[in-house]
Amino acid sequence: MKKIIAIIIAAVISITICAGCDKKTSQTENENIYSEIDLVTGGQTEYSILLPETPQPYEETAAEELQTFFETATGISLDIHSGGDFSLGDPVFALGDTALKSEAGIDTSGLDKHGFIVRRSDRTVIIAGQDDRGTVYGVYEFLERQFNYHYYTGDEIVIDRVSDCKLIDADISDAPFMPDYWIGYETSESFYNSRLRYRADHDFDISRWPHSHFSFLPPDVYSAEHPLWYNSGKTALCLTNPEVMEEMAKVVIQFAEENPEVEYVMLGAEDSWAKCTCSNCYQSDAQYTSTGTDIIFNNYVADKLKEHFDPLGRTVDVVSLNYFNTEKPPVVFNDATGKYEAVDEKVIPHDNVYVHVCYISADYSASLTDSKRNAAQIVNLDGWKALTDNLTAYTYNGLFINEGLVFFDDFAYKSDYIKTFGEYGYKFVFMEGSPTRVATFEPMRAYVTAELFWDPDQDVNALTSDFIENYYKAAAPYIQEYYNKISLHMSEMKAMYEAENKNFGAYVQFEMNDYLRTARTWPQRVLEQYLELFDSAYEAVEQAGYDTDLYEKMMYRLRAEELSPRYLLLLLYKSSFTASEYDRLVQEFNEDSASLGSVIRL
Numbered sequence: 366m367k368k369i370i371a372i373i374i375a376a377v378i379s380i381t382i383c384a385g386c387d388k389k390t391s392q393t394e395n396e397n398i399y400s401e402i403d404l405v406t407g408g409q410t411e412y413s414i415l416l417p418e419t420p421q422p423y424e425e426t427a428a429e430e431l432q433t434f435f436e437t438a439t440g441i442s443l444d445i446h447s448g449g450d451f452s453l454g455d456p457v458f459a460l461g462d463t464a465l466k467s468e469a470g471i472d473t474s475g476l477d478k479h480g481f482i483v484r485r486s487d488r489t490v491i492i493a494g495q496d497d498r499g500t501v502y503g504v505y506e507f508l509e510r511q512f513n514y515h516y517y518t519g520d521e522i523v524i525d526r527v528s529d530c531k532l533i534d535a536d537i538s539d540a541p542f543m544p545d546y547w548i549g550y551e552t553s554e555s556f557y558n559s560r561l562r563y564r565a566d567h568d569f570d571i572s573r574w575p576h577s578h579f580s581f582l583p584p585d586v587y588s589a590e591h592p593l594w595y596n597s598g599k600t601a602l603c604l605t606n607p608e609v610m611e612e613m614a615k616v617v618i619q620f621a622e623e624n625p626e627v628e629y630v631m632l633g634a635e636d637s638w639a640k641c642t643c644s645n646c647y648q649s650d651a652q653y654t655s656t657g658t659d660i661i662f663n664n665y666v667a668d669k670l671k672e673h674f675d676p677l678g679r680t681v682d683v684v685s686l687n688y689f690n691t692e693k694p695p696v697v698f699n700d701a702t703g704k705y706e707a708v709d710e711k712v713i714p715h716d717n718v719y720v721h722v723c724y725i726s727a728d729y730s731a732s733l734t735d736s737k738r739n740a741a742q743i744v745n746l747d748g749w750k751a752l753t754d755n756l757t758a759y760t761y762n763g764l765f766i767n768e769g770l771v772f773f774d775d776f777a778y779k780s781d782y783i784k785t786f787g788e789y790g791y792k793f794v795f796m797e798g799s800p801t802r803v804a805t806f807e808p809m810r811a812y813v814t815a816e817l818f819w820d821p822d823q824d825v826n827a828l829t830s831d832f833i834e835n836y837y838k839a840a841a842p843y844i845q846e847y848y849n850k851i852s853l854h855m856s857e858m859k860a861m862y863e864a865e866n867k868n869f870g871a872y873v874q875f876e877m878n879d880y881l882r883t884a885r886t887w888p889q890r891v892l893e894q895y896l897e898l899f900d901s902a903y904e905a906v907e908q909a910g911y912d913t914d915l916y917e918k919m920m921y922r923l924r925a926e927e928l929s930p931r932y933l934l935l936l937l938y939k940s941s942f943t944a945s946e947y948d949r950l951v952q953e954f955n956e957d958s959a960s961l962g963s964v965i966r967l
């Protein structure tokens with residue numbers, strides 16, 4: 366469980382812009398939130414930023430972020446000093462490992478990974494992390510508390526504007542529930558996602574991720590001379606061939622030599638169910654399971670890496686991709702002990718092998734430990750845990766189905782997944798999202814997931830409502846109603862199909878749920894009601910009096926989310942249109958879909 370000690374209470378409602386200072390009101394309402402110290406008076410401040418004499422890169426980032434958003438909130442650009450003659454009590458934000466931190470007796474070494482302390486000492490505010498990344502997160506916490514700063518997406522950052530305000534009376538300590546996570550793709554590709562505490566720069570920077578076998582030993586380079594290194598279709602490596610093991614170790618060592626920053630190298634099969642069926646592989650799979658064959662191969666390469674790099678004082682670990690043929694852990698259940706055991710000692714991952722377990726067949730509309738709907742995932746969780754503590758997860762933030770413009774109702778179980786990975790001691794969790802921005806509710810899904818990785822005990826409905834309010838603005842009431850309706854509809858469909866013993870889960874792939882794109886699941890009237898809500902949403906934006914930039918941003922957001930009901934109506938109810946009307950609507954849909962960045966066409 367994560368620990369949070371917050372002496373102050375943040376103001377609850379975010380206000381994008383407020384003229385002048387709203388802090389007087391807040392102070393009256395919450396007498397203890399603000400100190401008596403002036404932070405900004407008449408658009409002026411005495412404060413500046415203090416860094417250690419030789420700041421770490423993330424400490425510099427922390428200073429730049431504080432400077433940027435302090436200026437957005439107040440119009441004042443704070444000076445940044447590296448070291449200098451400052452005393453505890455001076456009006457300064459002391460970031461990271463400064464002398465003032467020591468003087469104040471603040472010890473961050475015992476905090477959880479990437480945790481931080483934000484503490485006021487007279488006029489000085491000390492923001493210090495367990496490591497330098499923690500200091501960055503401490504800055505965001507301060508901004509959130511002081512100015513109601515909130516990052517929803519790269520183009521939706523909310524912060525108060527003030528010209529007079531008191532300093533908050535801060536004594537806060539916090540740390541992320543899951544120290545290392547990554548939410549892919551579109552929403553995770555820039556530094557700015559750390560503003561959402563995405564951990565875009567997570568510690569598990571896995572090279573050659575995820576399908577890497579052929580990137581190291583490409584068939585077009587090797588197969589002519591070594592046909593037996595591959596299966597007959599040249600779609601998979603022969604993992605039991607000693608020459609393949611030797612060559613893989615050699616090229617991975619060479620790769621790591623050429624790339625001195627590399628710490629983790631993935632050895633992952635190609636993206637298919639293909640595998641070698643030579644007699645050695647057949648025998649190995651029968652004795653050790655397919656996963657066991659893969660782990661034995663990875664252990665061999667990992668040993669060679671250790672042998673090579675240990676004397677150089679460097680660690681390069683192997684990460685296995687446990688996906689399709691190699692997802693299931695190589696274990697047997699021992700009835701006598703009630704525990705899983707390795708099928709053979711050889712299949713136990715060595716200390717420098719991490720397993721990256723891919724939860725591709727899970728039902729994301731149920732608990733990950735639901736014994737009926739996710740029985741196979743429980744075997745994955747318990748079986749892999751019995752073999753190693755070097756656990757990492759490849760999981761999904763709602764791909765393929767959302768990207769296919771069908772709402773994928775997984776919000777309710779996001780915190781369950783995150784908590785389960787935490788309880789099982791997973792060291793890194795990747796959640797694959799959509800590579801496009803127009804998968805259903807993609808920006809909101811990324812936001813909610815990032816929030817829950819930080820603290821999975823948060824109320825998901827409160828997070829979605831807060832997002833909708835700030836992201837859709839004037840259109841928010843209609844999008845909230847759409848979201849409520851479609852969530853309820855999907856839960857009703859689930860209950861209906863399950864009453865008929867039909868599987869209606871939220872899976873990563875369309876093929877796993879036969880009922881998802883059917884007229885029965887999406888009655889015409891239901892889709893038309895959704896589109897009526899979008900009509901009202903557009904109307905609200907039209908009447909809001911936004912400037913051109915904001916107007917266009919809002920229209921983009923509505924058009925992106927409206928693609929789903931438009932698509933389903935045209936896909937499932939062609940006969941309810943005249944031929945010419947249908948052709949026109951399809952053409953419009955296809956043009957909009959393309960211009961908004963979706964790959965879906967009718």
Ligand SMILES: [Zn+2]
Nearest residue numbers: 603641643646
């Ligand atoms: Zn083979």
